[in-house]
Amino acid sequence: MQVNCLVLFSGGLDSIIACKLLQGQGLGVTALMFITPFFGYRHRGRAAREQERIRADYGIDARIIDISRDYLKMVADPPHGYGRYMNPCIDCKILMVKKAMELLGRFDASFVASGEVLGQRPMSQRKDTLRVIERESGAAGRLLRPLSALHLPETVPERQGLVDRSRLLGLSGRGRKAQMALAASFGITNYPTPAGGCVLADPILSARFKRIFAFRSGFDINDCLLAQVGRHFRLPDGSWLVVGRNQVENQRIDSLLSAGDIRLEMRSLAGPTALWRPVEGGLEAVGLAAGILYRYVKENSGPSEVVLSGPVASEHETRMQPFDRQEILTVEQPAVDELLEKFRF
Numbered sequence: 001m002q003v004n005c006l007v008l009f010s011g012g013l014d015s016i017i018a019c020k021l022l023q024g025q026g027l028g029v030t031a032l033m034f035i036t037p038f039f040g041y042r043h044r045g046r047a048a049r050e051q052e053r054i055r056a057d058y059g060i061d062a063r064i065i066d067i068s069r070d071y072l073k074m075v076a077d078p079p080h081g082y083g084r085y086m087n088p089c090i091d092c093k094i095l096m097v098k099k100a101m102e103l104l105g106r107f108d109a110s111f112v113a114s115g116e117v118l119g120q121r122p123m124s125q126r127k128d129t130l131r132v133i134e135r136e137s138g139a140a141g142r143l144l145r146p147l148s149a150l151h152l153p154e155t156v157p158e159r160q161g162l163v164d165r166s167r168l169l170g171l172s173g174r175g176r177k178a179q180m181a182l183a184a185s186f187g188i189t190n191y192p193t194p195a196g197g198c199v200l201a202d203p204i205l206s207a208r209f210k211r212i213f214a215f216r217s218g219f220d221i222n223d224c225l226l227a228q229v230g231r232h233f234r235l236p237d238g239s240w241l242v243v244g245r246n247q248v249e250n251q252r253i254d255s256l257l258s259a260g261d262i263r264l265e266m267r268s269l270a271g272p273t274a275l276w277r278p279v280e281g282g283l284e285a286v287g288l289a290a291g292i293l294y295r296y297v298k299e300n301s302g303p304s305e306v307v308l309s310g311p312v313a314s315e316h317e318t319r320m321q322p323f324d325r326q327e328i329l330t331v332e333q334p335a336v337d338e339l340l341e342k343f344r345f
């Protein structure tokens, strides 16, 4: 009878190799690609297409699973803290392994594996933290790291003979040469570069997330997606203004409008779209929000008009669509740019 396992799958080279090593031993491998607003979210609603691509490119059976709800709870206050930026790598791994352990039964799988490499990352891939991840996820003895297994204690599937330890690897450190050679031996050439993927580890975006987590205590998926678009301002009343930098961002901002938001656009001048997320019941800063928008219009002089509108729920209330209420506000461009810099984050 075939033995099955679940492999945490980021789409990066190490996770691809972990899958291929286990497939090479005759195991049934299902790759779990967890997504949140901070990584992989572009695949949401298009899971079938990405799963098909992974199958075609690597011969791996993948499942894309949205864990945003639990992730947002964790990222606000991760028990093991953040890495260099807002990346809670240890708790992120613990959560993913825990989720994978919960799915073992559904996939008739015996254990979980990951592409972690000892010593590759300063925070989450030290020997002691690998142990912490295993223990706190409830996977003690059942989390196999095929790329570094020879540096780590024997796991239950190895002891039970489900996996042949002698065919696992003893990689460590940050180099990628060995992984690249292995990929070539599996006939895989089109794997992604190591950087990128998780916006929590991005120096600029993580600084913004830090502010947002602090001033929006109940932040949600939409807040986290909005944080990744446009120029951001926190106005003196605590409200949040986002101004698009190009057409693509203007469209993205429109798609993220939700109940309570105000959309701003110049009435007769070409310019960006802005989304203003007021504090509850506080509309005093609307003039400032409109003025900031006007600041980003190229051809401007004297007073001009800004159209304010609010989205209304569509019939099914699943998506907001513009707009049934509209107001026109006459504004002057703010005179002092330093003032804008004070609000920008």
Ligand code: SF4
Pocket: 039, 087, 088, 089, 090, 092, 093, 124, 198, 200, 201
């Ligand atoms: S970089 Fe991001 S996705 Fe990767 S372990 Fe850290 S928090 Fe998780």
